[in-house]
């Protein structure tokens with residue numbers, strides 16, 4: 001008897017009957033619909049925050065040379081304009097010297113991280 005009053009969306013819960021609109025999705029579906037249509041601001045804000053924190057962290061410890069090796073992370077972050085005596089050969093042979101210490105995807109995703 002109540003068959004036709006089931007939620008049209010999931011058919012598992014009672015529909016909500018509205019005097020104007022008639023049969024509407026049930027409470028559960030209405031709630032999940034509301035969640036889906038809500039802007040994703042919160043999520044994106046959070047991940048942006050994490051990303052910029054991570055980047056700030058990375059920047060604060062990046063040094064151009066580690067153990068005599070030119071840091072590829074440094075070059076990717078700052079470029080070479082601040083490095084007065086760096087040669088093209090140095091740049092070509094630069095290595096990802098931070099990759100073991102800094103487990104950041106931002107820093108060595110671009111070229112595979114290996115030479």
Ligand SMILES: [Zn+2]
Nearest residue numbers: 007010026029
């Ligand atoms: Zn439903």
